[in-house]
Amino acid sequence: xxxxxxxxxINGKKxxxxxxxxxxxxxxxxxxxxxxxAHIGCDTGHCGACTVEMDDMSVxxxxxxxxxxxxxxITTIEGMAxxxxxxxxxQEGFRMMHGLQCGFCTPGMILRAxxxxxxNPAPTEDEIRNGIAGNLCRCTGYVNIVKAIQYAAAKINGTxxxxxxx
Amino acid sequence: MIPGRFDYHRPASVEDAVALLARLxxxxxxxxxxxxLIPLMKTxxxxxxxxxxxxxxxxxKGISVQGDEVVIGAMTTQFELISSEELGRHxxxxxxxxxxxxxxxxxxxxxxxxNVANGDPGNDLPALMMCLGATxxxxxxxxxxxxxxxxxxxxxxxxxxxxxEILTAVRIPIPSPDHGYAYEKLKRKVGDYATAxxxxxxxxxxxxxxxxxxxxxxxxxxxxxxxxxxxxxxxTSLDKASVDAAVAAAEAITEPASDMRGPAEYRxxxxxxxxxxxxxxxxxxxxx
Numbered sequence: 001x002x003x004x005x006x007x008x009x010i011n012g013k014k015x016x017x018x019x020x021x022x023x024x025x026x027x028x029x030x031x032x033x034x035x036x037x038a039h040i041g042c043d044t045g046h047c048g049a050c051t052v053e054m055d056d057m058s059v060x061x062x063x064x065x066x067x068x069x070x071x072x073x074i075t076t077i078e079g080m081a082x083x084x085x086x087x088x089x090x091q092e093g094f095r096m097m098h099g100l101q102c103g104f105c106t107p108g109m110i111l112r113a114x115x116x117x118x119x120n121p122a123p124t125e126d127e128i129r130n131g132i133a134g135n136l137c138r139c140t141g142y143v144n145i146v147k148a149i150q151y152a153a154a155k156i157n158g159t160x161x162x163x164x165x166x
Numbered sequence: 167m168i169p170g171r172f173d174y175h176r177p178a179s180v181e182d183a184v185a186l187l188a189r190l191x192x193x194x195x196x197x198x199x200x201x202x203l204i205p206l207m208k209t210x211x212x213x214x215x216x217x218x219x220x221x222x223x224x225x226x227k228g229i230s231v232q233g234d235e236v237v238i239g240a241m242t243t244q245f246e247l248i249s250s251e252e253l254g255r256h257x258x259x260x261x262x263x264x265x266x267x268x269x270x271x272x273x274x275x276x277x278x279x280x281n282v283a284n285g286d287p288g289n290d291l292p293a294l295m296m297c298l299g300a301t302x303x304x305x306x307x308x309x310x311x312x313x314x315x316x317x318x319x320x321x322x323x324x325x326x327x328x329x330x331e332i333l334t335a336v337r338i339p340i341p342s343p344d345h346g347y348a349y350e351k352l353k354r355k356v357g358d359y360a361t362a363x364x365x366x367x368x369x370x371x372x373x374x375x376x377x378x379x380x381x382x383x384x385x386x387x388x389x390x391x392x393x394x395x396x397x398x399x400x401x402t403s404l405d406k407a408s409v410d411a412a413v414a415a416a417e418a419i420t421e422p423a424s425d426m427r428g429p430a431e432y433r434x435x436x437x438x439x440x441x442x443x444x445x446x447x448x449x450x451x452x453x454x
Contacts (some may be wrong), residue, residue: 001171021174021217022207043167045205046357048271057245057274063204064275067174068197068219112271133356134269 006070010035011079019066025059026050028066029076037077037107041136048135051108052076058115060134077107080114089152090114099148101139109135113149122153169207172214176222180305180334183218187330188307190216196332197221198241198280201272226279226334229253234340240279240333245270247278256340259347259367263294266351266363282315283333285323288359292319293381293389294349297365300338306331319388345369346452348444351383352436354427360384361427362436364416366444368399370452375399380412380444385420385437392416392441404449412445413438 003018010033019028029035029052041049043062050062053075080088090110093099100106109132116123116131123131128149129142137145147163154161175190177183187194195214197203198221206212220226226241229250236256238247247253247264254261267273267281267290281291282302295302295315302313307330315336318326327333341347351363363383369376378396383389395416402408422433 001173004174020171022169022171024168027168043208045201045272048269051271058271059275060271063201063272065174065200065204067176068200068221070176116270131270134271 004067004070006067008069008071009073011075017066021065021067023066025052025054025061025064025066025069028069029061029074035076035078038111039104039107041104041108046136047105047108048112048132049105049108051111051135053111053115056115056118058112058134075111075114077110080110089155090117090149092155093148093151094145097144097147097151099141099145101137101141105135105137105139109137109145113152117149117153117156121157122159123149125150167208169204170210170213173216174219175216176219178222180223180226180332183220183223183332184305184307184330186216186218187332190218192329194218198277199243199272199275201268201276202280202284202286220332231256231340232337236338236340238278238336238338240277240283240335242278244268244273244276244278244281248273257298257338259294259298259349259365260291260338262347263290263349263351263365266290266349266353269357272357278336279333282336283325283327285319285321285325287319287322287386287388288384289389290349290351290360290363290383293363293383293391294365295336295338295381296389296391297367297379297381298338298341299379300336302333303335303337304331304333310334312337316391322387341367342369344453346448346450348447348451350440350444350447352440359427362420362422362433362440364437364440364444366441366448368404368445368448368452370449370454372454373403375402375404376454380416380441382416382420382437382441385422385433387421390419392419394419395441399445404445409442409445413442416441 039049041047045063193215197217197219227239244264248261281289300315347367352361360383365381368378378399380392380396395412398412417438420434422430424430
């Protein structure tokens with residue numbers, strides 16, 4: 001079974017590699033590229049901990065073969081900080097609003113929220129909750145995750161952040 | 167979980183894909199979005215020796231209006247079905263249904279063609295395509311042919327598609343601009359298949375139902391087109407007695423399995439409840 005040659009961009013960097021066709025994107029990122037931010041949670045496509053950005057889509061990298069990412073532009077949590085190394089609005093939001101407890105779901109949550117805010121810069125709470133419906137937090141810290149995304153939206157839009165009523 | 171080994175092929179045209187499938191034989195599988203196939207491969211319930219990825223074939227994507235039909239390429243994603251302004255204007259029930267498929271990440275990769283063609287009775291779009299009277303265009307080694315959605319589904323994972331044939335596009339007659347529609351789906355949680363679901367499209371004039379079509383999801387080995395139930399509604403004002411009779415006729419054709427979504431009797435009743443709710447919402451949207 002022949003290996004496939006793939007070329008893609010990961011966090012702004014061109015990458016070339018030989019992969020077995022059966023290599024999943026999450027394994028390629030974690031084991032061949034040492035980008036361990038995206039996590040393997042359920043390994044069945046339900047939990048969203050493996051979510052990465054791929055060509056303007058949020059995808060579950062445990063349900064995608066690396067060969068399917070040939071030519072793609074990929075962003076992982078390692079590429080989410082601002083170019084000067086400071087936290088991006090979403091990362092800052094998760095920090096300020098305590099949007100993480102154990103932190104396992106956080107890279108997937110942030111990557112999914114990143115795409116959500118690109119498509120809908122000022123989402124309602126309901127739109128945020130529907131938008132992150134494919135990401136599970138087993139600490140069940142959804143209230144603060146929603147607040148973190150609202151914080152980031154306000155910061156990006158330059159509007160005042162108003163904490164939703166409990 | 168790691169899938170078994172396979173060789174990967176990414177043809178650039180439908181002709182190349184058909185030739186590849188003919189050459190590779192039964193051990194080759196089509197890869198579209200992969201969100202049904204890859205989970206099966208990871209658990210080794212499927213171990214194809216070859217995957218033929220259709221994502222490199224540009225003309226399998228897109229939504230266009232051709233005459234009185236909407237034509238949707240098989241590799242159009244569910245996200246694109248939801249985002250298309252043109253599709254939303256002509257056949258809004260497709261976006262309403264697609265929003266209830268799986269979760270946002272899956273819908274970016276999951277394709278229209280994969281959902282209608284893989285024969286999983288849990289998929290939402292097949293019953294809708296039966297309800298809308300869609301036609302599937304397929305291409306195989308012996309050329310192209312068309313199959314009505316209402317004739318396509320033969321059993322669980324068993325369809326009129328022959329091995330080596332590829333679904334290329336779906337043609338959907340545009341309903342009257344005055345039509346009312348609704349897709350109602352009962353599910354236990356986000357990402358779940360339906361316990362039961364119903365697609366309803368109706369037209370009304372002077373308070374009377376002038377046409378009706380009803381599809382049912384995941385309450386049999388195949389999606390169901392409840393044609394007798396729909397015929398019972400035509401000419402009525404959708405009064406309670408008429409709706410009760412139609413719901414009973416629809417429930418009578420269901421044959422759900424008892425599974426973790428509930429016993430068969432419950433799922434049959436839920437199909438009736440979903441149909442009743444969809445009918446109410448469709449009526450509120452119908453002009454006339």
